[in-house]
Amino acid sequence: MGDRSTPTVGVIVNPAAGRDIRRLTGGASVSDNYAKRRTATCVLQGLTLAPDRIRALVMPDRADLGQRLVGGADDIDADVSLLDMQITGTPKDTRNAAEQFSDVADCVVVLGGDGTNRDVSTTIGDVPMVSISTGTNNVVPTPIDGTVAGAAAGLVATDVVDIEAVTQRHGTIEATIDGKAGSGTVSGLATMGLLDRPFIGTRAVLDVSEFVGGAVSRAFPTEIGLSGIAGGIQTCAPDDAGGLGLRFGDGPDADAHTVRAITVPGVVNTVSVSECVRIESGEPWTVSIDRGVVTADGEREREVSDAEVTFTVSDAGPQIVTIPAVFQQAVDRGVLSMQPIEQKR
Amino acid sequence: MVSIDIETEDGQKEALRRMMLIRSFDDTAGTLFADGEIPGFVHLYIGEEGVGVGACAALEPDDYITSTHRGHGHCIAKGLEPQSMMAELYGKRDGYCNGKGGSMHIADVDAGMLGANGIVGAGPPLATGAALSAAQKDEDRVALAFFGDGAVAQGQVHEAINLAATWDLPAIFLVENNQFGEGTPVEKQHNLENLSETAEAYDIPGFTIDGMDITAVYEAVQEARERARNGDGPTFIEADTYRFRGHFEGDQQPYREDDDIQEWQSRCPIDSFASRLVDAGVMTDDEVESLRAEVDEEIAAAAEYAQNADEPDPTEAYDDMYAVSVPELTMFAGRSVRADGGSPTNTDQ
Amino acid sequence: MSTETGTTHGKSTETMTVREAIREAMREEMQRDEDVFLMGEDVGLFGGVFDVSNGLLEDFGEERVKDTPISEAGFLGAGVGAAATGSRPIVEIMFSDFMGVAMEQTMNQMAKMRYMFGGKTEMPITVRTTEGGGMGAASQHSGTVHTWFAHFPGIIAVAPGTPAAAKGLLKSAIRSDDPVFFFENKMIYEQSGEVPTDPDFTLPIGEANVEREGDDVTVIATQRLVGESLQAAEELDSELSVEVIDLRSLYPLDTETIVDSLEKTGRVIIADESPISYGTHAEVMARLMENGFYSLDAPPERIGVPDTHIPFSPSLEQEVLPSAADVTAAIRRLT
The missing domain is CATH 3.40.50.970 (Thiamin diphosphate (ThDP)-binding fold, Pyr/PP domains)
Structure with missing residues (x-):
């Protein structure tokens, strides 16, 4: 990590998150840029809960969200400035900002969906991430008030809590594609799948009945999508070793599972799963298809044909801050109280 | 009148062909305009083909569309004939509008094409009206308005969306965000980064898609159409796209950089879809090239037809003003002196 | 039509x-x-x-x-x-x-x-x-x-x-x-x-109607001023024979009916509530000039709003709105 003299928090707000077709096809809530800016302002305010003054570095973006955020931060008791970087208006911006933060930040706050978090995780290294959900059906980030998230980040950055104890090491997934089309690798954070649909289209996974197979690095029924389907059969915590491999069938047979799951916001389905087994870190899980699309974290990413897709789960992902744990420890350590706890009693 | 199932291989080939047809039509129109063959203004759709074809493919033949000043692509996507379109560009009698409309006003109401439009933002109210008509007659039809990012700043666009949303009309509002309103970048015209956020004000779904990917447009419009037909009201779709040519032919384009143009050209909706089809084994490279050649030939034939087609008779200038005959037209037409010194003979004054 | x-x-x-x-x-x-x-x-x-x-x-x-x-x-x-x-x-x-x-x-x-x-x-x-x-x-x-x-x-x-x-x-x-x-x-x-009351009753668009026949002067009026002109004609009945036409259709305009009347009376007043300059009056007058110039016995007159907006105060409003009195005054000037 970088400069220890001033506790530093990086802020990444993705202006493109939360605007996909699931606003039409499911019950996804809207996350407009005005709301994102308001949330991000709360994050900056939250930083002031920490005992030391925080330096906040904000990613600039093509929509001027970050720029406006910094411009309006005069009355916040923190050193707020813009990260010096080139703006491309693409997901590259997020990765470039995260890469810089990996050198200089003690904690980053990410406002975005699973896609944004995946982009951050590829370059953020070991810097703890506080993830606020502004995206659509999010598995990794949490819907939480910006002030609370900012306060958690401030506490982590000022080192008043034990970072190991308040973070979870999230897993990742990689898909290696060997096919007539689409060969190469695609990476994901929480879920990856193979969809029987000929094109990327509007990107979002709309119909889970099109899944042929996939793998997840975590699983729980409250997680919307593939990890929620798997989680209905067996759960897997984000920091558990390995993950789950999945195969889907047309109908229930002897060794199949029929799962009720929340598949898209606002949509509950019965899903037939022919296989859902624990896979070790690094263990290949292969699914093949004539023509389909590889998905990562709920989005269609690559069209493939005549392909064998091998998913592998890795345990060495980003450090995700568990927000309640931060505050529990802060209380236990008397960080938030103006007087030592003993004297108060 | 066109409807293409892009989920099938035949549909994919047809969608590709139609995009190529637009590209070839507009390439040819641009050249003919530069050569002084075509009068007036032409605004080319090159680069935006995926939006028009993807959207019209997802519509049913009886559905309505309204278009913009950049309307050639919408016409071809809706199934209008390049030959009659080219004749219209030339101002010939056999053109879609008998030579009275030109590039900016091609229409074929019977095919559901309610007209290209020279007024930015004028199409959405018309689409709302067509949707109102369909709803009142309980017809299985929707109306889709194509309009540009520039039009999102027009008041009547918002009025049209408000009406359609309030009355749950079967309408689809599709913004082609080609990044420039004439010569001014989109960010200098709007406070919203995502124009689709406009929808929130009207409590209807709004989202942004990659307009360079025909499959994304197709899927989005298909879903919006289903919503419309279920009586759930309109949808607002923003398709991010780019016009590879200037606002009009002859535009010196001081407002943008070559690098940006090249970056977007690398995402050409036709080339990228063609290569996806080749990768997937739907077509071979040779088949793509022969399709392109076939399309170029069709457009060349259309241009040749248009060049040789008959000019309208000057007296036709007085036709089509009204459904009925109005005495004023006869009276005043009689006073017009022809370039050749003659005067109309069909008057009774 | x-x-x-x-x-x-x-x-x-x-x-x-x-x-x-x-x-x-x-x-x-x-x-x-x-x-x-x-x-x-x-x-x-x-x-x-x-x-x-x-x-x-x-x-x-x-x-x-x-x-x-x-x-x-x-x-x-x-x-x-x-x-x-x-x-x-x-x-x-x-x-x-x-x-x-x-x-x-x-x-x-x-x-x-x-x-x-x-x-x-x-x-x-x-x-x-x-x-x-x-x-x-x-x-x-x-x-x-x-x-x-x-x-x-x-x-x-x-x-x-x-x-x-x-x-x-x-x-x-x-x-x-x-x-x-x-x-x-x-x-x-x-x-x-x-x-x-016949549901099949319609009136053809493009035809004016002679509401009152007269020989001395024609008032071509629209809307409210049809009634005002009829009132003026009634008041002058003992002295003058005033023809009143309801123009009805502004476009197309019934040139024939108005020219026929001009040919009969030789004197025309055009009464329409639009502002006078470039108003409906001007088109009616142009048609009369083009088609009946030689039947004119006096310059035609225009009655309308004298190029102002309509003011709020009733006394001001009354000042600018044309009425039967304006029609009567014009008839007097012409005859």
Whole structure:
């Protein structure tokens, strides 16, 4: 990590998150840029809960969200400035900002969906991430008030809590594609799948009945999508070793599972799963298809044909801050109280 | 009148062909305009083909569309004939509008094409009206308005969306965000980064898609159409796209950089879809090239037809003003002196 | 020009007001053709701000009597779109002054579509709107703007001066495949007269009507000024024989009827509430000059609003609004 003299928090707000077709096809809530800016302002305010003054570095973006955020931060008791970087208006911006933060930040706050978090995780290294959900059906980030998230980040950055104890090491997934089309690798954070649909289209996974197979690095029924389907059969915590491999069938047979799951916001389905087994870190899980699309974290990413897709789960992902744990420890350590706890009693 | 199932291989080939047809039509129109063959203004759709074809493919033949000043692509996507379109560009009698409309006003109401439009933002109210008509007659039809990012700043666009949303009309509002309103970048015209956020004000779904990917447009419009037909009201779709040519032919384009143009050209909706089809084994490279050649030939034939087609008779200038005959037209037409010194003979004054 | 159905002065008539005549015209046409519908601000629940459409909502339901938001550009545009796709809308613009916010759809879409598309679309829309001062509504609710629309190619403009003309012309307007602007002077809604009750009764658009025959001087009037001119003619009856014509149709204009009258009387006054300069008067006068110059015995006179807006204060309003007294004075000057 970088400069220890001033506790530093990086802020990444993705202006493109939360605007996909699931606003039409499911019950996804809207996350407009005005709301994102308001949330991000709360994050900056939250930083002031920490005992030391925080330096906040904000990613600039093509929509001027970050720029406006910094411009309006005069009355916040923190050193707020813009990260010096080139703006491309693409997901590259997020990765470039995260890469810089990996050198200089003690904690980053990410406002975005699973896609944004995946982009951050590829370059953020070991810097703890506080993830606020502004995206659509999010598995990794949490819907939480910006002030609370900012306060958690401030506490982590000022080192008043034990970072190991308040973070979870999230897993990742990689898909290696060997096919007539689409060969190469695609990476994901929480879920990856193979969809029987000929094109990327509007990107979002709309119909889970099109899944042929996939793998997840975590699983729980409250997680919307593939990890929620798997989680209905067996759960897997984000920091558990390995993950789950999945195969889907047309109908229930002897060794199949029929799962009720929340598949898209606002949509509950019965899903037939022919296989859902624990896979070790690094263990290949292969699914093949004539023509389909590889998905990562709920989005269609690559069209493939005549392909064998091998998913592998890795345990060495980003450090995700568990927000309640931060505050529990802060209380236990008397960080938030103006007087030592003993004297108060 | 066109409807293409892009989920099938035949549909994919047809969608590709139609995009190529637009590209070839507009390439040819641009050249003919530069050569002084075509009068007036032409605004080319090159680069935006995926939006028009993807959207019209997802519509049913009886559905309505309204278009913009950049309307050639919408016409071809809706199934209008390049030959009659080219004749219209030339101002010939056999053109879609008998030579009275030109590039900016091609229409074929019977095919559901309610007209290209020279007024930015004028199409959405018309689409709302067509949707109102369909709803009142309980017809299985929707109306889709194509309009540009520039039009999102027009008041009547918002009025049209408000009406359609309030009355749950079967309408689809599709913004082609080609990044420039004439010569001014989109960010200098709007406070919203995502124009689709406009929808929130009207409590209807709004989202942004990659307009360079025909499959994304197709899927989005298909879903919006289903919503419309279920009586759930309109949808607002923003398709991010780019016009590879200037606002009009002859535009010196001081407002943008070559690098940006090249970056977007690398995402050409036709080339990228063609290569996806080749990768997937739907077509071979040779088949793509022969399709392109076939399309170029069709457009060349259309241009040749248009060049040789008959000019309208000057007296036709007085036709089509009204459904009925109005005495004023006869009276005043009689006073017009022809370039050749003659005067109309069909008057009774 | 004539409509499909000719004039049928049926035997049975009923005394009704202009307001009732307009309402009956709409009711009959909505009964006759299910593609006809009415939309506008407060036309349904409220019954129209001037009570013109009262009762239609109950008879036809809210699908065909649609209350709109206050959004003239939007709903007039929607009317144009609906007309192009097989409906026959009647759009009410509460005050013609509000046309300012809906001109785009009128001048560039409604008026031009048929022509631009080579005749390949119909535009059967009727726009009803109110005009005229006299009720202290001030400048933004009192204008007389019909000249703009009569001037604009592609639009038909009518402005009736009697209950019978209101009913007959509105029915023709609704049946017309062309866009028709129907201008209602709000001060004559209460004026009553005999109106044919035959549902097939219509009046052809493009024909003026001689309301009173005379030999000495012709007053060509519109709307409220038809009644004012008839009153002036009545008052002068012992001295002069005044012919009064209700112009009825602004475009197309019935050149024949007005020229015939000029040839008979040699003296013409044109009375119309639009501002005088570049007004309807000017076109009427031009037609007379072009076609009847040698029949003129005196320069024609124009009576209208003297190029001001309509002021609020009743004393000021009265000053600028033309009336029977102005017509009488003009007749005196000419004879």
